[in-house]
Amino acid sequence: MPHDAVLLAAGGSTRLKRPKQLLTRQGTPLVRYVAELLLSTSPDRLVIITGGSDEAVALALQGLPVDICYNPLWNTGLASSIQCAARTLSGRDRSILIAGTDQPRLSLLHLLRLRDTLPANANVVTQYKKGAMGIPVRVSAATLAKAPEVSGDKGFRDLWADLPPKKIEAPELLEDLDTPDQMAEAVKAGWIDPPA
Structure with a gap:
């Protein structure tokens, strides 16, 4: 299914106190690991949104066929990164697969399920458990175009308030890397x- 992809990799990891994008899985920085998963879904474009630790993140992505978009407002919250992605992909009429860097159990199978859910213009969200949803997601171009309507740490939930998304269950993705305790468990x- 024709699509673009976005990797949100701009966070400052303030609670973790180290860039989660650069933690490694089998020797590969997480930002590169997730970028390679997204590339395996065959997107027409993969846009990586950077911010905190942008030079090190860009270095970790060296050699991959990606477009890096630096978000100068990265420390204002998730919404500014979504807006950066929307500006970069403006005018492209296709769905967009969006992931983050702090879900080390993310699999290609899950991304393909998001990509291939019909209809092609539906918004599709990952459901971790009842009442808990989030990225990765697939959004329509029309939904991403609403990005200027959100602010701060408000994200996709506000973009599809008028039309609930389809859900794909992935309880394993509830485990993320926001705190030192979560990192130790991972x-x-x-x-x-x-960590080195």
């Missing part, structure tokens, strides 16, 4: 490498 489970 290392213990073997989802990421011990």
